[in-house]
Amino acid sequence: MWRYTLTRLLQGIITIWFIATATFLAMHAVPGNPLAGDKAMTAEIQANLEAKYGLDKPVSQQYLIYMGNLMRGDLGISYTQKNREVNDIIREHFPVSATLGIIAIIFAALGGVLFGALTALYRNKWPDTVIMLMVIVGISVPSFVIAAFAQLALVRINGALGFSLLPVAGWGTVAHMIVPSLVLGLGTMAYLTRLMRSSMLEIVNSDYIRTANAKGLPATRIFTHHQLRNAILPVVTVLGPAIAAITTGGFVVELVFAIPGLGRYFVQAVQQLDYTVIMGTTVFFGAFLVLMVIAVDLLYGWIDPRVRLN
């Protein structure tokens, strides 16, 4: 397991380096000088920036400076906000995004496993039909549409009740988190439900479940000890991409629900061509995703001995 963990971490570091380099090159491929935009930039900021990044120096040297700063954990200073470090921006807004994302992924994973198992247990009966209908909606309708509808529905409900059952937008309390994370996790949950269902159905007919029956194990034990753990494996495999989907989906949901998360900041930075913020948040998000994928891999290894021990 240690070897496995170490290998995965090393691979992760290489991936992060690759992301950082690609981001750097991409930003340099964008035509125009970052300092010669149509935004008003004070001489003060410009001087600071040029001193720090040596923007007049050749690209290779800029790259080395950039990587050196990265390694020290310095993501630079915002181009548009005076003396505001990218690190500060991340420190302030990332916890919000992370909270939203984590609730969404937990909701998606638990819901997917639960509903998937239910549909398989009640195959072709009404719970299966109803859930699979919802799954089709969840998979095919994009999250910004669902977000808009959810907001509209909340406005109506709050209006009809005469008091605010759940806030329509904003952030701060647990009540604020419920609807946005549900909306954010819904598509992934639908996808995981479908996956869990087919995986459960496959395993019900497997030889080792037949063996478990031939051993006279109670149905509940067969379900918990033999079926569930094996059925979850394919679901865990796609958790990495699912986390990526939820992270990017978060950008939109944060905007719709006016949540002060990093995603919203990132979108803003792109609109304002705030190079350091774009680069910093991209690398940060990239690193975060890589770590999550590694965490998922380790989880997978923990569940499946064939991965752990090979």
Place this chain on the structure above:
Amino acid sequence: MTGPHEKPLLDVNDLAVEFDTYGGTVKAVRGVSFSVEAGKTLAIVGESGCGKSVTVQALMGLVPMPPGRLTAGTAKLRGHDILRTTQIDGRDFRGSEIGMIFQDPMTSLNPTMTIGRQIAETLEVHLGWSRKQSFARAIELLELARIPEAEQRARQYPFEFSGGMLQRAMIAMAIACEPAILIADEPTTALDVTIQAQLLDLMADMQARNGTAIILITHDLGVVARMADKVAVMYAGQVVEMGSVDDIFYRSAHPYTVGLRAAMPSNDSSARHRLLPIEGSPPDLFAPPSGCAYAARCPHAMRICTEVEPPAFQTGPGHYGRCWLHHEGVAGAAETLRGMQPALRTEPGDAAGPNREEKA
């Protein structure tokens, strides 16, 4: 299982199983009867698809329903009917009173649970033992099944075992609660020949140790000769011949058995046996023929064979054959069958040759 019982340990009577498929209803098992005595081995032989697995799976409540359906029959384990229930006196008899091992050990064990735990859980469930106690016993059982370094092996997962080792572990698992009956559905078919012999030895040892009755399904008449006391020959969902090993090998009461023997390679190195497959294919189980199911392939088929299903004729003590040749009205026919026997033992190539003119 002390002392002789007048009643058999397991008595299966007129078992019938059907499957509803898109193509129609498959009559997979059509009135199978047999009995199993304590400490003895019953072999069930027959071509692929003749209903061997479905028969024993029906006993173990393993036939998926739907599409499967039990349409007739009883199966009495020490007097308790077990066919439409998995319980005897409120307890599951599977694993405790009847253990079962399957053809493919690679897929028949849970890939994410250690071998030891998979053996131990049977003890936990049926005997109410603690986890620790059960695991310790699992290690002992693995040792009994001659798995070296059982202690470490018990903590390993199926993918760390070879096929032969896994089947040993399966045997250890099936006999954990010292069941009265062990059902083995082609336990060695998926494994190579040298390992086959070791596994059969192991099963015979376990049988001698615990007095277990074995129901052994196999394609291999060599395995039958080695292991069985009694043999049921199945064809198209029916037992067409039932008798002792000697009955089956030296006094076959059914042309299909004769054909089977001719089709099997022999250990007998003195005679250069030619492998002679039985011509034609088994009947359509969607619409089994009204007469003898073997009529289309039988070298001795008479008119009655295609019209009326033959009953089981007794041809000796405990020896039955479902074949019209044994009817007293068929003059000389029984001699025909008997006359084929010695020739068969040395030259099975002649099996389908003589007496063709007897066809009505």
